[in-house]
């Protein structure tokens with residue numbers, strides 16, 4: 001038997017490992033299974049190229065718990081190690097890696113974000129074990145099996161042993177503070193989390209399977225049962241296959257495999273597959289989102305060679321795609337580094353812009369292949385598209401080809417078609433094309449109707465980020481502006497060079513304005529007299545576009561220089577001075593009656609803006625009933 005001292009300068013490395021990695025002890029299992037997987041795939045490679053003269057067979061990795069012996073074992077049928085290799089890879093290479101890590105990150109160890117993403121390889125076993133044994137036999141002819149034992153001090157022993165089968169067995173003697181890892185449910189949980197799609201089958205216990213009854217069996221015959229290996233993983237998940245092998249149904253099944261608690265099918269999938277200039281595969285899904293921006297569960301999962309790494313993909317996936325679900329698998333993403341490093345990494349940036357491009361291309365093909373279906377799904381995907389348009393310029397640049405602008409009547413326009421349609425009618429006297437929109441077809445019904453009477457189109461833009469989007473569209477498109485239908489009287493929203501006819505003279509107007517202002521005294525409306533069509537509503541409440549938009553932007557984050565202060569609600573009371581009602585008011589002598597009429601008309605205007613609520617509404621209804629008598 002050989003004993004030796006591991007070549008480290010730190011007196012006792014293991015308490016340090018334990019201390020620094022406390023937040024993520026569980027990753028030891030992923031690390032050891034990854035090593036077992038590597039050892040197996042290496043053997044496959046060596047047999048394929050004729051280097052290893054052994055039968056590859058159907059190797060599996062076995063995970064076993066022995067509660068009495070307090071051990072957890074990970075056993076593979078891979079290449080194994082000779083005594084010299086254990087010396088080299090375990091005592092020197094792996095230790096130096098562990099030591100380097102500790103030296104580097106000792107001081108910043110409090111930043112659990114960094115540590116949590118470090119793969120420490122073999123030595124992470126000491127986070128949960130007080131003693132680790134390696135039993136291993138190399139695939140090489142005539143190699144002797146060896147047993148390596150280390151109890152966490154720099155001393156180890158290495159001796160020959162009588163293991164007869166090829167491969168490596170790592171036996172962890174679980175420490176008293178880590179006995180959770182002797183519980184079957186905990187290990188199953190970890191295997192499901194990290195290794196659900198591992199490349200090599202993983203056996204965890206056995207399960208009972210019922211055999212079908214042979215033909216012609218007696219009615220009361222009991223079917224036979226057998227014990228079979230309980231394989232916990234799917235070694236061939238959808239993203240590793242070629243898109244041509246898969247049907248929609250296969251993608252949907254894979255979606256459910258990924259997110260067993262999702263019962264609704266995804267709307268679309270995007271299969272990612274690139275091998276130059278980096279390696280990346282994956283499948284992204286568009287779930288049904290509606291206007292919901294707060295997706296916290298069932299996020300995109302990041303894998304490295306089919307091993308789960310994290311579902312914290314911020315910085316790798318563009319923000320707007322965090323609303324999607326699915327898998328991204330890449331051996332090229334540097335995983336063992338901090339988040340901020342990741343965001344600055346060139347490869348990661350390329351990956352991010354590749355994914356963005358791919359999603360844009362997919363949208364173009366979806367809308368071109370089946371416009372009707374795309375329109376049907378628009379409501380559920382628009383938030384992703386609109387968010388992408390706001391946050392990713394590359395995506396925005398392509399969006400004219402796939403971003404839809406629906407009207408309140410259910411017509412869906414692409415940008416250029418929309419402009420072509422409305423330009424002749426909705427261009428104002430200064431040559432600006434005004435795009436009218438509503439964000440709630442019911443609440444803004446009367447305003448929408450006024451616009452439609454003029455032959456204008458009204459878009460229905462109702463996602464919470466729309467104010468940001470139209471801000472961007474206005475800034476980048478030439479000669480267009482957006483106005484919500486209730487931002488002013490429709491004649492003012494799209495000003496035309498038409499002569500105005502005024503029924504009242506200036507002094508009458510002045511008098512009327514004063515009387516109205518006095519009657520509505522403490523209510524904060526700016527009275528604005530306008531010469532409108534005599535049939536237009538006498539009183540209308542409007543909310544100026546700019547302030548309302550800033551306020552809306554503030555509500556969803558942003559809002560530029562105004563973001564700091566709260567915005568008051570601002571409304572104008574547009575009085576149609578050409579209406580019969582205005583003429584009647586002026587003629588009325590009784591001041592009390594006049595006040596009642598003005599307030600009744602104001603309430604009606606409020607009602608159509610959905611502003612009449614609570615006591616005001618109750619009083620209004622009472623008053624209206626009184627008037628019926």
Ligand SMILES: Nc1ncnc2c1ncn2[C@@H]1O[C@H](COP(=O)(O)OP(=O)(O)OP(=O)(O)O)[C@@H](O)[C@H]1O
Nearest residue numbers: 035036039080081089090094119120121122123168
């Ligand atoms: N199950 C195994 N079978 C054969 N060799 C192994 C096994 N586990 C570890 N080794 C050897 O020990 C070396 C060190 O393992 P360790 O996990 O510390 O580092 P790594 O796998 O090279 O890198 P990483 O830090 O990414 O895990 C491996 O490179 C491999 O040569």
